Amino acid sequence: MSLGAIVQNGVGTRIRALREAMDLSLRDLAERSGVSAPMLSQVERGETSPTLQVAARIAAGLELRLSQLLRLDEDGAVSIVRGDERRQGPSAVAGHSYEILTPPLPGQRAELSRHTLAPGAVTGGPGDPPMHEPGARETALVQSGTVVLHCDGQRYELLDGDCVTFDADLNHHFENPGPEKAELLAIVSAGLRRS
Amino acid sequence: MSLGAIVQNGVGTRIRALREAMDLSLRDLAERSGVSAPMLSQVERGETSPTLQVAARIAAGLELRLSQLLRLDEDGAVSIVRGDERRQGPSAVAGHSYEILTPPLPGQRAELSRHTLAPGAVTGGPGDPPMHEPGARETALVQSGTVVLHCDGQRYELLDGDCVTFDADLNHHFENPGPEKAELLAIVSAGLRRS
């Protein structure tokens, strides 16, 4: 048995559970799916990895699409972070705090964070990551107060409710020039193309 | 080439489309996925049916889960929501209104929109596109009230402040079950660059 078979053994377990839930024997499912019973046994025990062809036939025998069968095995297409279980970002700079709102999943393409800036405060101090990976884009929505975006040497004034999008791989930071607290939402979209 | 290979050739075509959309050569994808370039070529042309092991590795190299990759093939027709078509205005459904906050730029990878749901209202009525392009991910942040997310037949209760991330190419809609108005921010991250 190969290592890979162990890793993605989950489908086998899932197939067996579904088969038994439908009260089918291996030979029953073999007839329904057109896959031999010994093959089904091996797949269920994770001894072999079926081809997409036979996997699709097995799924059909279980009255499922292959993607449905696999989605049961892969962990959730949906993941939730509750309002009270957020990750606090490090407060590298006085007057700046933020929390990351999106779940910490691998392969996440967009990260949502909420930033709070005290009067006069700026994001991205010396210890803070000032930019992101090449090709990344950042979108910011001002939720309260006024904010100044400094991006690549340019200065952009943003008022309450404004939304701005810019290349996140440029050097940038936000500043709160007003006398009141400022809040903004930031969305960092990962760059798709690497070069 | 077997008959079965012809039948489910769709994945191969889809893999090639996705690979080219990401501007990857066969050898690039081979390195990212750990599957040899000749094998990729054969799979793309439908000459062989890969095992679930290598199919999963190929999907990972395309930054997709295998179920996502297969769903693209099974669904056949690809439905795309263009920003221009719904950039403005209230939804077709009573009690649901929204506005798109991000600038209408080409190449925008994340679209931010704010939705308001009256008590009992739902998003995505009969005339509304219920899902997004293949591979897209959606993140929603509940800003006030309570919201129920219906995604792929499952039901998820979201409270004020909750943040949820899910596959936006699944059939989904939001519902406001409570007696008060509900507001949520939605971020749709594009799946892949389109050629």
Next chain:
DNA sequence: TACGAGCGTACGTTATCACATACAGACGGC
């Protein structure tokens, strides 16, 4: 023209998938 670098694909070998057959154990019936 010649060259190197990139592309996708044809080739031959090895690993393994998938099958038909055969087996050991559990249950029920005359």
Next chain:
DNA sequence: GCCGTCTGTATGTGATAACGTACGCTCGTA
């Protein structure tokens, strides 16, 4: 007890999945 039948699994064989290598091809560049 001795069948007949069901269960899931071990066995051996042919088909093929997956690999490493190498070929023909098209570009820029010298």
